[in-house]
Amino acid sequence: MQFRLGDIAQINSGQTIRGRVGNDSNGTVGVIQMKDLNSSYSGLINLPYFVAEKAVSKKQILKKGDVIFLAKGNNNKAFVFNEDYSAVAVSLFFVIRTNKEMLLPGYLMWLLNNRKTQVYLKSIRSTAAIANVKKQVLENLLIELPSVEKQKLIAKVYYLGLKEDNLLLSLRQKTRVFNEEILMKLK
Numbered sequence: 001m002q003f004r005l006g007d008i009a010q011i012n013s014g015q016t017i018r019g020r021v022g023n024d025s026n027g028t029v030g031v032i033q034m035k036d037l038n039s040s041y042s043g044l045i046n047l048p049y050f051v052a053e054k055a056v057s058k059k060q061i062l063k064k065g066d067v068i069f070l071a072k073g074n075n076n077k078a079f080v081f082n083e084d085y086s087a088v089a090v091s092l093f094f095v096i097r098t099n100k101e102m103l104l105p106g107y108l109m110w111l112l113n114n115r116k117t118q119v120y121l122k123s124i125r126s127t128a129a130i131a132n133v134k135k136q137v138l139e140n141l142l143i144e145l146p147s148v149e150k151q152k153l154i155a156k157v158y159y160l161g162l163k164e165d166n167l168l169l170s171l172r173q174k175t176r177v178f179n180e181e182i183l184m185k186l187k
Contacts, residue, residue, distance in 0.1 A: 006139030009067075009108070010097045013135070014089035015060040021090070023049040029056050030087035032068065039169070041070060041077035042113070042162050048087060060088045060095075065105045067096040069112060072132040076121050078112040080105045094138060104148060106155025111143060113158075 005011070014032075021031045027050030038045040062068075062081045069078040072092045081087065089095055098105055111117060125133045146154075 001145050002142045003102075003145055004139065005096070005108075005141040005143050008099050008103050008143065008145070011135055011138050012060075012095050012097075014068075014091045014093040014095060015056050016091045017055075021049050021051065024051050027051045027053075027055075028086060029053050029061070030083070030085055031056075032062075032081075032087055032089045032093070034070075034073075034092060037070075037079075038166075040162070040165065041075050041079065042109075043079045044083070053086070056088045062087050062089065062095065063097065065098070065100065067098065067105050067108050067112070069094045069096055069133075069138065071135075071138075072130055074131055076112075076118070076125065076133050078109045080109050094133075094135060096138070101148075103143065103145065104151040104155055106159065107151035108143075110154055110158040117141075 017031065021033060029052070030048035030050050032044065032048050036044050036046040036048045062083075064082050066081045067078050068081055068089050070076055070092060071094050078096075081089075096108065098108055121133055121137070124137055125131050145151075
């Protein structure tokens, strides 16, 4: 069965923040920016900068399970926010809150990141100075919706693949360092 994403999920723009985001040592709300994403854009690698709660809109505070979609730039990827701290995503992102009885966040992450969807998004994103995917495009995206059990299985396999990718990347980096140390000893 197919649904428009906008019919089964709420899609909002991220928090607009004027100026540069600084790290407030007394801040209680994280501000997720591009710099906080891993190289595959599939999750966070850095603890974000924190700001005072009064600096952000309460309705922009993320909930566990929100899908964060990078709308601007050439890498329009999604990840699921599952952190144990309050945070907002900056306006480079859309925040997608699914109806979890119909659409699981992990499945939506896989669906938005899979090759077929990425090719489609690339073909229709605006070609402004900075390429971007418009909210209306996401709202009108047709989603094939299998059973929740199948969604869980797809999401689990997808997460395992991401974990494997991260482990292989780490192994390559450690191998490179190890080889470099060996070569330095040989000179």
